[in-house]
Each structure stands twice: as structure tokens, then as C-alpha cells.
Amino acid sequence: MQRKxxxxxxxxxxxxxxxxxxxxxxxxxxxxxxxxxVEIRREMFTPAELQTLPALASAIQSSGLQACYxxxxxxxxxxxxxNPLLPALLQEATTLRALWLKVSLGHFRHTESFNTLRDWLAxxxxxxxxxxDQTSCGRLPPMQRFNAACHMQKLPVQLTFDMGNWLWxxxxxxxxxxxxxxxxxxIHVKAxxxxxxxYRAVPPxxxxxxxxxxxxxxxxxxxRGIEFPLEGADLAAVTRRYVELLRKE
Numbered sequence: 001m002q003r004k005x006x007x008x009x010x011x012x013x014x015x016x017x018x019x020x021x022x023x024x025x026x027x028x029x030x031x032x033x034x035x036x037x038v039e040i041r042r043e044m045f046t047p048a049e050l051q052t053l054p055a056l057a058s059a060i061q062s063s064g065l066q067a068c069y070x071x072x073x074x075x076x077x078x079x080x081x082x083n084p085l086l087p088a089l090l091q092e093a094t095t096l097r098a099l100w101l102k103v104s105l106g107h108f109r110h111t112e113s114f115n116t117l118r119d120w121l122a123x124x125x126x127x128x129x130x131x132x133d134q135t136s137c138g139r140l141p142p143m144q145r146f147n148a149a150c151h152m153q154k155l156p157v158q159l160t161f162d163m164g165n166w167l168w169x170x171x172x173x174x175x176x177x178x179x180x181x182x183x184x185x186x187i188h189v190k191a192x193x194x195x196x197x198x199y200r201a202v203p204p205x206x207x208x209x210x211x212x213x214x215x216x217x218x219x220x221x222x223x224r225g226i227e228f229p230l231e232g233a234d235l236a237a238v239t240r241r242y243v244e245l246l247r248k249e
Contacts, residue, residue, distance in 0.1 A: 004223040005243045006068060008039040008188070011230045022049055024056055027063040033239035037066035039225050040096060042073075042089075053095040061097065068186070068225075069098040074106025074137065075117075075130055082113045090124035099223075100127035102160050102186065105137050108146045114153050121156060129186050131160035132176070134168040140176050147183050158185030162227070163214055164192040167199050177217035184219055189246060190228040201228045203242065212249055 007030045009023045017023060023044055030038050038060060042050075049056075060067045071089045076082060083106065093101040121128055130146065132138040143159070150157050161184045166173040191207035192199040204211045215224075224246050232238040 003220070003247050004036045004066075005246050006037040006039050006066075006186075006223050006225040007033070007035045007230075007239060007243070008041065008070075008225050008227045009044060010039075010041050011226050011228060012235065013229065013231070014044060017044060022046070024059050027059055027065065029236045029239060031063040031065055032236040033243050035065065035226075035239065035243045037068065037099070037223070039068045039070055039102075039227075040098070042069065042071040042092070050092075053092060057095060057097045067096055067098045068100050068102060068223075069093040069096050070102040072104075074104050075128075076106035076108045076113075078107050080107055080109035082117060086117075087120055087124070090120060090126045090128075093126050094124055098126070100129050100186070102129050102131055104133035104135070105130050105142060105146055107137060108142055108149075111149050111153055114149070114155050117157075118155060127156075127158070127185075129158050129160045131188070132162050132165050132169075134165050136169065138162075138165055139169045140166070140171045140179065143176070144179055147180060150183075159183045160186040160188060161218060162188040162190070163211060164188075164190040164199065164201055164227075167192050173214050174217060177214060181218050185222055187215070187218055187222060187224045188227045189215065189224050203228045203230075205245070215249060 009017055009026050023040055073083055073085055090101055132143050159180055163173055166176050190201040191204045191211040193202050193207055226242055230238050
């Protein structure tokens with residue numbers, strides 16, 4: 001089995017992507033690196049680019065890549081209600097021909113809106129994965145509560161496990177993996193090192209082996225996304241190095 005490796009466009013840095021001509025400009029680099037797909041970030045679009053999703057979808061397909069779509073939106077609003085933007089985001093993901101839409105959890109409180117969410121997902125036929133973000137909503141207890149509720153209600157939602165974000169919110173990544181691994185459908189791979197009063201993401205081979213032990217706690221058959229900085233004179237070569245590393249480990 002060959003592991004599926006996705007490259008997050010944000011790994012190249014917002015300014016670098018913008019100066020290169022936008023996220024579409026990164027597709028040849030990602031394809032040349034031998035990756036399987038690209039994670040497109042909604043927050044990196046200009047308003048004009050957001051209107052060209054069909055063209056971007058065609059460019060991704062022509063590059064021989066698959067896509068996933070990440071939106072900087074919470075699934076649940078501050079009052080616990082579903083984010084009303086979700087149907088539009090699911091439609092954007094469908095237009096992009098994405099494999100799934102990724103959002104953060106937000107303020108999950110109860111399951112009263114699960115039937116509505118189930119209907120939205122069924123009508124769009126788009127998969128949804130919910131990520132632990134760098135806010136209090138992305139801590140392990142709320143992620144556990146939501147995951148348990150999804151299982152209880154048989155809601156077809158999986159988790160994106162961001163390996164580094166647990167550190168940002170003061171949780172232990174290994175404990176999170178122990179609790180959540182069976183529900184993980186996508187992994188954001190990054191190592192993190194202390195930086196001032198927080199952390200910063202670094203390539204895994206620039207950190208200790210903790211990242212690899214953590215990765216080995218997670219499912220081996222789900223896609224892995226590169227979300228650590230990719231920098232260098234030859235971006236395709238740099239990207240290829242980590243694509244091959246994550247396929248092997």
C-alpha cells in the first residue's frame with residue numbers, strides 16, 4: 001500500500017504563494033515532487049480567485065493531483081448552532097472536486113443540529129473532516145465529546161489530527177492520539193519546537209524523533225498532509241524529499 005501524501009499550499013508561505021501567482025502556481029511543484037494531492041486553503045484566495053474554482057479544479061486534475069479543501073471556519077458557532085456557511089463551503093469543495101472539506105470544531109455543545117448536518121452532508125455527498133485547531137475549542141476534551149457524539153449518532157464525520165496543534169493549546173499529542181486515532185481520516189504532519197512563549201512548526205527532520213513516534217500511533221492508511229515550512233531554491237526537490245520521507249515512515 002502506498003500512502004497518500006497531500007501538500008498544503010500554505011506550507012510554502014502566504015507571501016511566496018502570492019508572489020508566485022497564487023495557489024494554482026504551486027501545482028507544478030507539487031506534481032513534480034510526486035505527491036498525490038494538494039490541500040487548497042480558502043483563506044489564501046483573493047475574492048477574484050474564489051470565483052475561479054472550476055478552472056482550479058481542472059488545473060489540479062490536469063496536474064495528476066487530487067484535492068482537499070480547507071476553510072478557516074468553525075463547524076459550530078459561539079451559540080452552539082451550526083455554521084450557516086457550511087452548505088456553501090460544501091458546494092465550493094464539490095466545485096473543486098475535492099475529496100473532503102476540512103473545518104475546525106468551534107463551540108460544540110449538543111447534538112440537536114446533527115440531523116441538519118447529516119442532511120447537508122447527504123445532499124452534497126462531500127466528506128467532512130474536523131480538525132483540532134489552535135483555540136480552546138481544539139483541545140482534547142471538546143474533540144473527544146464531539147467524536148463520541150458522532151459515533152453515538154452514527155454521523156459520518158471523521159477527524160483531521162494536526163500533530164502540532166495539540167502543543168499550542170497545552171495538550172499532549174500522544175494522549176490525543178490514544179483517544180482519537182480510530183476516528184482520524186486525515187493527518188496534518190508537522191513537528192513543533194518551543195518558540196518564545198509558544199511553538200513554531202518545523203520540518204520533522206529538524207526536530208527530535210517525537211513526531212515519528214506520534215505518527216506511528218495514528219492510522220497508517222489515511223492521507224498525510226505536509227503542513228510544515230517548505231523552503232529552498234528548488235521547491236520541487238525540497239517537497240519531494242518530504243513526500244518520500246512520509247511515504248516511507
